[in-house]
Amino acid sequence: MYKNFKNIEKVVFGRGSFSAMAEIIAEKRNENDGFFLFVVDNYFFGKELADRLPALPIDVVRFIDPDPHEPTTEQIDKLRDEIVATKGLPAGVIGIGGGTIMDIAKAISLMFTNEGSSTLYQGLNLIKKPGIYHLGVPTISGTGAEVSMTAVLTGPEKKLGLKCEWTVFNQVILDSELIATVPVDKWFYTGMDTYIHCIESQLGILNNAYSLAYAQQALSLCREVYLGEKAGRNAENDDKLMVASMMGGLSLTYSEVGICHALSYGLSKILGEKHCYANCLAFQHLEDFYGVGVVEFKEMLKKHNVQLPQNLSASWTDEQITAMAHVAYNLTHMWYHAIGTNWKEKVTIVSIKELYKRL
Numbered sequence: 552m553y554k555n556f557k558n559i560e561k562v563v564f565g566r567g568s569f570s571a572m573a574e575i576i577a578e579k580r581n582e583n584d585g586f587f588l589f590v591v592d593n594y595f596f597g598k599e600l601a602d603r604l605p606a607l608p609i610d611v612v613r614f615i616d617p618d619p620h621e622p623t624t625e626q627i628d629k630l631r632d633e634i635v636a637t638k639g640l641p642a643g644v645i646g647i648g649g650g651t652i653m654d655i656a657k658a659i660s661l662m663f664t665n666e667g668s669s670t671l672y673q674g675l676n677l678i679k680k681p682g683i684y685h686l687g688v689p690t691i692s693g694t695g696a697e698v699s700m701t702a703v704l705t706g707p708e709k710k711l712g713l714k715c716e717w718t719v720f721n722q723v724i725l726d727s728e729l730i731a732t733v734p735v736d737k738w739f740y741t742g743m744d745t746y747i748h749c750i751e752s753q754l755g756i757l758n759n760a761y762s763l764a765y766a767q768q769a770l771s772l773c774r775e776v777y778l779g780e781k782a783g784r785n786a787e788n789d790d791k792l793m794v795a796s797m798m799g800g801l802s803l804t805y806s807e808v809g810i811c812h813a814l815s816y817g818l819s820k821i822l823g824e825k826h827c828y829a830n831c832l833a834f835q836h837l838e839d840f841y842g843v844g845v846v847e848f849k850e851m852l853k854k855h856n857v858q859l860p861q862n863l864s865a866s867w868t869d870e871q872i873t874a875m876a877h878v879a880y881n882l883t884h885m886w887y888h889a890i891g892t893n894w895k896e897k898v899t900i901v902s903i904k905e906l907y908k909r910l
Contacts, residue, residue, distance in 0.1 A: 556804060557716035559698055564725040564794075566786070569688065573605035575722060576643065579684050584639035586610050590656050592617060592648030592690060600647075600690075600729070611638060617651035620823055622658065624669040624706040630655075631662045643684035643721075649741065650694030650826065653687050657702035657718050660685035669704060673711040678718070686722040690729040692792040693741030693827060695748055695800025697723050703826070710820040710878065725797065727789040738784065739777075739857050740827040742792055743848065745799035746773045747830050750844035751809035752802040755888035762806035769798035777851040809889030810840055813882045814906060817875030822867075835859055836909040840889070864908045876903040 563571055576587060586609040593616040595601050606612050611634060634641065640663060646656025660682035662669050672678050689697045696702075700719050701712035712718075733741075749766035752758060758766075772795035775781070776788045811834045818829035835852075838845040852859065864872065880886075880903055886894040 556700060557719050558801075559720055559723050561722045562725060562797075563723070566726060566728045566790070568724055569600075569603065569726040569729060572645070572686070572688070572724060575724075576605065576645070576686065579642050582642040583683065584641065586638060586641055588634060588641045588644045588659070589613065590615060590644060590646045590648070590652055590659070592652050595647070595690075604647075611641070615648075615652065615655065617649060618825075620705065621651055621710075621819060621826060622655045622702075622704050624673070624704050627655065627658045627662055627669045627704060631659055635663070641683060643686065645686045645688070647688040647690060649689065649691035649737075650696040650744075653689060653694065653696035654702040654704070654712075656685055656687060657682075657696075657720065658704055658713055661702070661713055661715075661717060669713065670706045670708070672713050673704060673706055673709060675714045678713060678715045681717040684721050686724070687720040688724045688726070688729070689793070689796070691733050691737060691741050692727075692730050692789070692796040693744040693799075695745060695796055695803065697725070698797050698800035699804055705820060709881065710816050711882075723797075725793050727786070727793045730789050730793065731784075731786070735784070735855075736857070737827075739851075739855055740825075740831055742773065742777065742795075743831050743834070743851070744827040745769055745792070745796050746777075746844075746848065746851075747811055747834050748799040748803045748808060749773070750841050751811060751889065752799075752806040754841060754844070755807055755809050756891055757888045758806045762802045762804075765798040765802035765805070769795040769802060772798075774847075778847070778854060782854060807884055807888035809885050810906070811837055813879040813885040813889075814875075814903075816882055817878040817907070820878045821871055821875045831859055832863070832910055833906075836906075863910045867907075872904050872907050873900070875907055876900045879903050 589612040591614050593614040596614045644656050644660045646652045663683050664680045687697045701714040702718050703712040749770045753766045772791045776792050814833040815829040818824040
């Protein structure tokens with residue numbers, strides 16, 4: 552079996568590389584209606600980074616709050632329709648922020664060229680036409696959204712990504728100076744997303760030498776950042792975590808994620824939990840599936856004095872747990888990777904409900 556995936560066309564890596572953006576996008580300004588759409592995490596509104604945006608008067612700058620929910624199909628459709636009606640077709644989209652902003656930028660770049668609602672394209676290779684040029688600048692490291700071929704959206708019926716080779720960014724700028732102000736809790740949870748990506752990627756039937764190489768190197772970097780002699784927040788670790796995030800994203804692209812991510816999607820869809828935090832909530836209870844990885848994860852929690860809530864399921868209704876189980880069960884590719892070709896003989900709605908009751 553082989554996979555012929557499209558990778559990022561160009562990557563700039565280095566502290567201070569954000570300043571290269573103006574030169575990078577200059578050659579694209581003659582495309583379509585000549586303006587850029589900047590989608591920026593609202594955290595940066597009124598801050599120094601906002602003043603550094605290479606936006607011209609013709610451009611559109613939208614500051615978007617990634618909380619309390621992750622990107623929705625309604626949000627993408629509404630923004631696309633508004634921009635087209637008032638300005639036309641952008642020369643490109645620039646996403647600056649964490650995983651939520653990355654996914655918004657990727658999704659809307661596709662929806663500018665594909666008709667109808669984004670709900671029509673939630674799934675694998677359902678997009679009909681390539682999107683417009685899109686550039687990603689991650690300001691939080693861990694989600695891998697800057698390199699993945701998926702733009703995860705929550706719709707009225709399901710949480711599922713727009714997944715195809717055209718989702719991948721044309722250009723990524725990796726400037727680790729931009730993650731220096733990330734709050735400690737988000738720094739931990741997003742970094743653990745990378746860690747969990749790699750544990751799940753390598754412990755499933757779809758792993759291969761290519762995905763394993765990325766996973767092993769990313770895990771090594773995560774261990775240095777979170778457990779090493781110089782563990783914690785510093786410039787050197789910011790560089791390492793940014794590279795680990797990219798490699799973790801590539802590892803899952805060439806393999807797949809598993810049980811933890813399936814449970815996380817249910818937590819996000821039904822309870823509104825943020826993805827990286829939801830992964831942590833679930834992963835701590837999956838030692839029988841991910842063994843040493845969960846043991847090491849708990850060491851990281853202890854070292855950084857991060858405490859995750861326990862007995863959450865005691866406050867959930869059976870209806871909520873059942874709804875989450877259905878969301879998770881329908882992520883068939885994750886169960887296939889984690890359990891094997893006969894996963895339907897081993898995984899049921901009832902057994903998934905029992906996993907949620909561990910939380």
